[in-house]
Amino acid sequence: MIVIVIVALSLLSCTKDVEILPANAITFGEIEKEMKSEFGENAYYTDVSISYHKTAGNIVTATVTNTPKSLKMEKWNSIEDAWKKKSDIFIEIPNGTLAADFMFRLSDTINLSTLGDLAERSSKKLQNEENIQNPALYLASIIFPRNGDITKTEYCIILKPENSDAMFSFFYTIDGKLIKMNS
Numbered sequence: 317m318i319v320i321v322i323v324a325l326s327l328l329s330c331t332k333d334v335e336i337l338p339a340n341a342i343t344f345g346e347i348e349k350e351m352k353s354e355f356g357e358n359a360y361y362t363d364v365s366i367s368y369h370k371t372a373g374n375i376v377t378a379t380v381t382n383t384p385k386s387l388k389m390e391k392w393n394s395i396e397d398a399w400k401k402k403s404d405i406f407i408e409i410p411n412g413t414l415a416a417d418f419m420f421r422l423s424d425t426i427n428l429s430t431l432g433d434l435a436e437r438s439s440k441k442l443q444n445e446e447n448i449q450n451p452a453l454y455l456a457s458i459i460f461p462r463n464g465d466i467t468k469t470e471y472c473i474i475l476k477p478e479n480s481d482a483m484f485s486f487f488y489t490i491d492g493k494l495i496k497m498n499s
Contacts, residue, residue, distance in 0.1 A: 337374060339366075339439065339453035344432025347376055348422050354399050355380050355392075360419035362389060362407070364428070365457035372396055379405060384415040417464040430492060431456050431471050438473045438486040441497075446484075451475040454483060470495065 337343045347366060352359070355378075362379045369375060376394040387409070391402045409415050420426045435456050442448040454476040461468040473486040487495040 339368065339432060339435035339456065341429040341433040341436070343374075344428040344435070344456070347374065348428035350394070350397070351376070351378065351422065351428075354394075356382055358382070358421060360384050360416060360421060361458075362419050362460060363458065364422075365455060366428075366431070366453070367455045368453040381419070384419055387415055413464075418460075418462070420458070420460050420466065420469065425466065426458060426460075426469055426490065431458060431473075434471050434486070434488050434492060435473045435475075438475055438484070441486075442475060442477075442484055446499075448477050448484070450478040451484065452478060466490070 344366065351364075359380050359382055364376070364378045367375045367377075372395050374394075377391070379389050379391050381389040387407050389405045389407060391405055393400055393402055407415065407418070409418055422428065435453055439451045439453075442451045452475065453473075455472070455474040457472045459470040459472055460466075467490060469490040471488040471490075471492075473488070475484045475486075476482070477484075482499065485498040487497075489495060
């Protein structure tokens, strides 16, 4: 009987309850720290996105390199805090330009804390102005312009209310000003 109880308890302890982490500056700041630990403080990115799924929690996707001159990047996913490389990507750039000019670093200018803050603000906007209850994060991403003009970087937030197929998209400037909202 004791063996059965021990086996049952060990099986139960293996199932992981996905903690619901709020889409805010603190949570996304922690994700940024994790990324810097995984890829280095000075890694270069062409895209970073965070989605939320009830069964897996936050899923982070990033295209990253530490050597921009190589024109080789790697696509990575983090599910349940485990990073897995998905593919190698080779980029093309115009002659006479530097690859790093078409990439960004997570820093004071572009960061996940701002993305998380904008996700929280978007959720509150839906609740207060549109009377939408329980809007949940569907996707938050950094949209870096193809021409490399960092001032044209946008933060995109997509929210989906519980028990609804409706989606609401918010686009913000690099300075956190709302550009547009789509429903």
